[in-house]
Amino acid sequence: MTTKREIINKPSKFDYNILKLIYVMPIIFVDKYGVLFIISAIAITNLRFGDWEEYPLTKKRDILDKVILMVGLAIIALFSYLGYTNKLDNGFYIFGKLHVPSYVILFHYIFPVLFYLLKDKETLNSFFKVSKSILKHTLFICLPIIVTNIFIVLIYPVEQPRDVLIQNTFQFIFTAGLAEEMFYRGFVYNQMKKIISVKAAIFVSAILFAVLHFNVMGPIITSFNLGSLNNLFAIFMLGVACALIYEKAKSLIPVIVFHALVDGALRGIFQIIKLSM
Numbered sequence: 001m002t003t004k005r006e007i008i009n010k011p012s013k014f015d016y017n018i019l020k021l022i023y024v025m026p027i028i029f030v031d032k033y034g035v036l037f038i039i040s041a042i043a044i045t046n047l048r049f050g051d052w053e054e055y056p057l058t059k060k061r062d063i064l065d066k067v068i069l070m071v072g073l074a075i076i077a078l079f080s081y082l083g084y085t086n087k088l089d090n091g092f093y094i095f096g097k098l099h100v101p102s103y104v105i106l107f108h109y110i111f112p113v114l115f116y117l118l119k120d121k122e123t124l125n126s127f128f129k130v131s132k133s134i135l136k137h138t139l140f141i142c143l144p145i146i147v148t149n150i151f152i153v154l155i156y157p158v159e160q161p162r163d164v165l166i167q168n169t170f171q172f173i174f175t176a177g178l179a180e181e182m183f184y185r186g187f188v189y190n191q192m193k194k195i196i197s198v199k200a201a202i203f204v205s206a207i208l209f210a211v212l213h214f215n216v217m218g219p220i221i222t223s224f225n226l227g228s229l230n231n232l233f234a235i236f237m238l239g240v241a242c243a244l245i246y247e248k249a250k251s252l253i254p255v256i257v258f259h260a261l262v263d264g265a266l267r268g269i270f271q272i273i274k275l276s277m
Contacts, residue, residue, distance in 0.1 A: 177260030206239030
């Protein structure tokens, strides 16, 4: 009898050969939007963890869960839009240089933390669960990005000043990695899979993740731009990958690290080190 999270279909030799090809592709060909890194992470996650059984949906859905989900999405949509249109407070600076937008800290991070502290502390604790298997998987999905960034930093000159690199790297780690994953995967995805199936929740939460990036949606709405459309697709794929990794690893650790690295955190760190040498 198969239990939840147990591997159902054992990968074949052919599957592993295809994985090897997918795994090295991001290193051979570096695409601008990082889609190949994301596809590689999805492939290795599926092979390592296999299939899983769906959670049974209860007949009586918790109306409060739906309301909280809608309120959370409405708040983040409003403040993301205000941030995009420069109608929001500028946030605050650390050491006078590192800009931290107030809407990011307040709603992407604090909202889900407060929600789970009041309603489900066990889920909140599981976000940062660490084990050898989780750390191993984190390394597996991030290795192509690490190798590629090493080569890029060694070959190409650093074009941005050190202060800008520090600010961007800070935002990649704490805004994109920690704050967005706490909100979109920790809160939105977890709430959504109580209402719809797991697979549907992965795709719907990824769509919301992409659409609520107003800095990308803005140019698409105002003046159709193919580059922005490609970027939107890459964000959607990142949302799918992060939800899938979280669902199968049952920890936000690999998701936070992967998201930060896809956005450029590691490259920023390498470039800062290069400028300091």
